[in-house]
Amino acid sequence: MLLVVSMHWNAAIAAEAIVGRASVIDGDTIEVRGERIRLHGVDAPESWQTCEDGDGGTYRCGKAAAMALDQFLAASRPTRCEFVERDRYGRFVGICFRADGREVNRWLVESGNAVDWARYSGGRYAAAQATAQSKGVGLWQGEFQLPCEARAEHAGREPSC
Template identity: 75%
Template sequence: MVAGVLAAGAAVAADPVIGRATVVDGDTIEIRGERIRLNGVDAPENWQTCGDGDGSIYRCGKLAALALDRFLAASRPTRCEITERGRYQRFVAVCFRADDREVSRWLAESGNAVDWERYSNGAYAGAQALARSRGAGVWRGKFQLPCLARAEHAKREPSC
């Protein structure tokens, strides 16, 4: 039984999902009816707000999703290399635009997501440091890490 599950997982990982991506939120897309969670980054939730450098509040989650949509639209189609099926039964993948720019790296570089070291093993730490040094995206003011915001919103323990 375990061998069958491993073999099925290996077959899924070998076949990339390619197509026009629709943005669900700042770190989740859909291609051909498959929900895909971008590996290694965590973007603010659509409902999440962040502080701007001037003390005002803005909808950073909504802006992250809009920025991702613009980024993907600039070079289609999107190709996702599946790494696993996550706990919500959506694929987790490393995705690339048609010009081979890695989506998760761009999200971290632009400050529209943070490196989720728990899953990335620090792969996007340098990109995040660049965004932070430039005050890009969420780094332009105060914000709550998305994993902490989700936990607070759901009144449960954080998973980060």
């Protein structure tokens, strides 16, 4: 009986949204009310990752993505995140929205601060990525390594993205 009640309680929590003031952990992870939330279907560069700026220089694109996300979220609070799944690390994976209704995940891709991670999104953000790429914004202003490839290389393993 306890197992049935526990399973029902976990399903009820998973179906609910989390709403509150978001703190940025990195370019594709936030925290709301003590819950780490990985933004579904997008992949932002790591905080240590550098990218080319299109003018022959480099910049810390992961740090820039996190700062841009923080500014975007601060413009319309609170943030509401809808549950998609738990990832292998136990993090809540969700699609998030600002108070004004703008989808955070989509904005990250259309602003060039993240890429559509089609492996997980099913191409949900492909059009937003094409727009960012055609405008040459964010990551698309110069050359960059896909975040999933950079993480694998940094860890000394083969990419699986």
